Amino acid sequence: MNLFEYIRPTSVAEAIAAAGEPGSAYLGAGTNLLDLMKGGVTSPNRLIDLTHLPDLGKIEQLPDGSMRIGALVKNAALAHDTAFSKAYPAVAEALLSGASAQLRNAATVGGNLMQRTRCAYFADPASACNKREPGSGCDAIGGENRHHAILGWSESCIATHPSDFCVALTALDATIEIEGAGGRREVPITDFYLLPGDTPHEETVLEAGEIIVAIKLPANAAGFAGHQRYLKVRERTSYAFALVSAAAALEIENGTITEARLALGGVAMKPWRSAAAEAALAGLSPTREAFEKAAEAAFADARPSGENAYKIELGKRVVARALAMAAAGTPERMPALPASPFASDTGAIAHV
Amino acid sequence: MNLSLTLTINGETREIVLDDPRVTLLDLLRERLGLTGAKKGCDRGQCGACTILVDGQRINSCLALAISYHGSSITTVEGLAQGGTLHPVQQAFIDHDGFQCGFCTPGQVMSAVGLIAEGQTGDDPERVREAMSGNICRCGAYMGITEAVIEARGKMSETKPEKAA
Numbered sequence: 001m002n003l004f005e006y007i008r009p010t011s012v013a014e015a016i017a018a019a020g021e022p023g024s025a026y027l028g029a030g031t032n033l034l035d036l037m038k039g040g041v042t043s044p045n046r047l048i049d050l051t052h053l054p055d056l057g058k059i060e061q062l063p064d065g066s067m068r069i070g071a072l073v074k075n076a077a078l079a080h081d082t083a084f085s086k087a088y089p090a091v092a093e094a095l096l097s098g099a100s101a102q103l104r105n106a107a108t109v110g111g112n113l114m115q116r117t118r119c120a121y122f123a124d125p126a127s128a129c130n131k132r133e134p135g136s137g138c139d140a141i142g143g144e145n146r147h148h149a150i151l152g153w154s155e156s157c158i159a160t161h162p163s164d165f166c167v168a169l170t171a172l173d174a175t176i177e178i179e180g181a182g183g184r185r186e187v188p189i190t191d192f193y194l195l196p197g198d199t200p201h202e203e204t205v206l207e208a209g210e211i212i213v214a215i216k217l218p219a220n221a222a223g224f225a226g227h228q229r230y231l232k233v234r235e236r237t238s239y240a241f242a243l244v245s246a247a248a249a250l251e252i253e254n255g256t257i258t259e260a261r262l263a264l265g266g267v268a269m270k271p272w273r274s275a276a277a278e279a280a281l282a283g284l285s286p287t288r289e290a291f292e293k294a295a296e297a298a299f300a301d302a303r304p305s306g307e308n309a310y311k312i313e314l315g316k317r318v319v320a321r322a323l324a325m326a327a328a329g330t331p332e333r334m335p336a337l338p339a340s341p342f343a344s345d346t347g348a349i350a351h352v
Numbered sequence: 353m354n355l356s357l358t359l360t361i362n363g364e365t366r367e368i369v370l371d372d373p374r375v376t377l378l379d380l381l382r383e384r385l386g387l388t389g390a391k392k393g394c395d396r397g398q399c400g401a402c403t404i405l406v407d408g409q410r411i412n413s414c415l416a417l418a419i420s421y422h423g424s425s426i427t428t429v430e431g432l433a434q435g436g437t438l439h440p441v442q443q444a445f446i447d448h449d450g451f452q453c454g455f456c457t458p459g460q461v462m463s464a465v466g467l468i469a470e471g472q473t474g475d476d477p478e479r480v481r482e483a484m485s486g487n488i489c490r491c492g493a494y495m496g497i498t499e500a501v502i503e504a505r506g507k508m509s510e511t512k513p514e515k516a517a
């Protein structure tokens with residue numbers, strides 16, 4: 001790890017001013033940043049510690065019924081907040097399917113949004129990587145790329161975004177509240193992340209020095225509370241990143257789907273909202289055929305970026321299954337294995 | 353750069369001046385304060401051997417920058433036993449053979465103490481396993497670990513019913 005200057009601002013304005021200097025990075029809990037610094041992947045020369053800032057640690061219900069989550073709220077605290085998990089159960093399920101209890105206790109929601117890709121070549125400074133070092137090439141192309149993208153990738157970068165939380169937020173139309181030297185602005189999460197194109201080192205719309213202050217979930221997203229799930233297929237039951245995941249939410253009236261929401265994880269460099277799948281579901285009854293039709297629509301544009309064609313078939317099955325789980329209804333209690341395909345509906349022990 | 357911090361460690365308040373901002377809580381405890389209970393397995397958040405409690409919550413101390421934790425209260429495995437009496441979780445690990453080589457054990461024990469305080473699992477072995485999944489045991493002592501956590505949780509909720517899940 002490189003040596004750095006440690007700065008502990010006492011206000012958001014002070015933090016933004018400090019981060020204006022080139023080479024600065026914000027420090028949340030550090031569970032991603034310190035990991036990358038230990039590996040020599042990033043080497044900021046100033047760390048601006050956000051964790052002592054006042055007022056960024058609240059979960060509030062706003063007068064219009066929306067919920068505002070301060071950027072420093074811990075992943076675990078949000079998932080276990082009763083009012084929050086009742087209104088947005090798929091977000092809670094997504095959070096609890098990520099990382100481990102220890103990491104969720106430490107990690108901030110702002111840091112979760114900003115975590116970097118898990119592409120192994122990105123993490124290895126000896127490899128060529130356009131994201132880490134613009135113009136150096138991409139060793140994942142033609143390399144070990146079973147975990148890489150099938151949607152929205154480019155010839156410059158085929159990495160995926162690793163967050164589970166963001167996938168559920170994307171399905172439910174979250175917005176990100178950002179503050180910078182020029183004031184505050186709000187960006188829908190669907191516009192927050194950038195696809196790689198020719199500039200894979202540019203990952204979000206955040207300008208230098210800008211800080212995420214909060215995440216907002218609209219009041220109408222709670223209308224899906226009775227029918228929403230997150231499903232995450234991984235290489236082991238727990239404590240692993242998604243191969244493919246899906247957040248599905250349905251509004252069902254008199255046996256007909258009136259509105260559907262679907263977002264995918266593990267498939268692209270951003271959480272992938274599928275308007276085509278949502279449109280395919282509206283007006284249908286919640287049947288297996290409808291869900292399979294939506295799954296086809298969700299992956300109509302998918303293309304393998306290497307040894308990962310399996311992800312397209314897997315993704316379709318994950319979508320159909322997540323929609324069926326959502327249609328069956330949000331379970332009263334968080335499943336023992338959140339977001340797991342191995343969790344049985346009855347709560348019976350499904351693995352040894 | 354001011355690199356001084358106050359930490360309460362196992363009940364004792366300490367003023368610490370760091371010589372380097374890069375020091376993690378794990379390295380501070382092990383290399384500078386002589387508390388070698390927390391172990392360094394991976395140093396990257398992937399194994400749980402370094403688990404400690406910060407303000408009662410279990411975290412991985414290897415990915416925690418010490419200077420950032422100014423003002424916190426820390427419990428390590430050294431702080432669990434009361435005089436000559438082991439903590440119920442420590443005793444349960446012995447009673448159920450919850451280890452073999454013992455390298456992961458301080459992390460497992462601290463994680464279990466955190467898990468019981470979180471109160472999310474009840475005595476459901478599936479929930480306990482899921483909530484302990486951040487602690488890897490290379491010896492594969494998982495069966496004994498799960499039994500130990502369930503037993504200790506039961507004993508602790510008998511003595512402190514308000515903490516029951």
Ligand SMILES: Cc1cc2nc3c(=O)[nH]c(=O)nc-3n(C[C@H](O)[C@H](O)[C@H](O)COP(=O)(O)OP(=O)(O)OC[C@H]3O[C@@H](n4cnc5c(N)ncnc54)[C@H](O)[C@@H]3O)c2cc1C
Pocket residue numbers: 025026027028029030031032033034035050071075097098099100103106107108109110111112113114115116162163164165210211212213239240241242396397398
């Ligand atoms: C072993 C392991 C397994 C994991 N498994 C999963 C998983 O299955 N699913 C999953 O979703 N995640 C997983 N994670 C990632 C984890 O969720 C992130 O590391 C964590 O959420 C980051 O939060 P943090 O507060 O520690 O951020 P930090 O590490 O402090 O920061 C991360 C990045 O965000 C920036 N940042 C932080 N806060 C702000 C802010 N308010 N505004 C602007 N920028 C900011 C930092 O500058 C840095 O670039 C795993 C991590 C590990 C180590």
Ligand code: SF4
Pocket residue numbers: 117119120121122128129130131132137138139140141156157158159200
């Ligand atoms: S896929 Fe993207 S992150 Fe991975 S090596 Fe290529 S450019 Fe880097």
Ligand code: FES
Pocket residue numbers: 391392393394395396397398399400401402403412413414415
């Ligand atoms: S040493 Fe901290 S998680 Fe492995």
Ligand code: FES
Pocket residue numbers: 450451452453454455456457488489490491492493
């Ligand atoms: S007892 Fe040896 S690693 Fe767990």
